[in-house]
Amino acid sequence: MRPLASVRPRELDEAVRLLEQARRGGRRAVLAGGGSDLLGMVKERLVEPDLIVSLRDVRGLDQVASGAEGTRIGGLVTLDAVSEHPAVRAGYAALAEAAQSVGTPQIRNVATLAGNVCQRPWCWYYRAGFPCFKNGGGTCFAATGENQLHAIFGGGPSYIVHPSDTAPALVALGALFRLVGPEGERVVPAGEFFTLPGKDPARENVLKADEVLAEILLPPPAPATRSTYYKVLDREAWTHAVVSAAVAVDLEGGVCRRARIVLGGVAPAPWPLPRVERMLEGQRLTADLVAQAATAAVRGAVPLTKNGYKVPLAKAVVRRALLAVAGPAR
């Protein structure tokens, strides 16, 4: 049996140092927040760490704080806490709804926001241990194989879809991610955090070695902002989105001043729709305009052999999410 050690640093700098030391010493160290994804991956032997650096005792990362500059959510805040927090519910409904839609109550009670954003794909080839790009191999078996749940946008050479529900919401809400690593801190807009496989098919984001997603910063919501997260699943509950949409609009007197629409479940990264957003800005969100926007939302989709159904589904999801924010205030 392989030896496996676990450490629980109390400061983030110490956690980063432990990760770096382990890597330099040739050990395989992994980070654990809630551990809900990591534990399954260790059991499946998708990762075989020598050292688990648990962040559970790190001070200050489990707090939500609101002020004039917006809302700061520590990476260790659980999805349940995110979905229930009054400031999140009031100002960032799409995030609260996305967090609420994840997995089961048991998962939401331990899984963290940073963990949800950084989780690895749930492609069945990857999770079953096939030697694909994500497992260090040189191919994507879904490209010509069982690709029912895979990408219709942004795919190639890997066709995974990003599994996070909260990621599309954070991109739509204009969140910033504070990353802490051995070389210090940096702040990255959520929309630039996620990467497509064309850049590096083994990765899903810009996190460097030993870097931690420490905190998520949400800008203050405009008074007329409405947002929502609409998710379609292949069963009633407890799973990832087949297709989802996070929508945030600023509505003044019924006119859309600013729109952000980001799809989930359709691409290797949260998939923004800037062309559709421009169609809506300066217009009243009537059912007819929303229908046109939904049609435009799927232009450029390139379905694989078995996931063409996602195209009309994405169209309907965009339509429903936009109608929901255009409708009566909740």
Add this chain to the structure above:
Amino acid sequence: MNRRQFLRMRTGGEPVLEVSCQHLYMRYVDARLHGDPAEPFRWLERRLRGVSALRLSDGAWLASEDLEHMMEPVLASFRVRGGRVQVE
């Protein structure tokens, strides 16, 4: 509620149909796009045949475009039959 009622999800009380106006509106927009805007209201009419009360939730959505106008004949004929409509 006995086990049989539970399994059939019947309480034994007054048969009530619960419909979300938001869902009905979404369905109406879908139906309009498919060229059959009356479809959700035919569906509602069919469902109302077996109940004596209709509970409409998310009532604010009735004001969306012409939803209320489309529903009015269905609700009127339901009321004529003695049905009760409650908007929440």
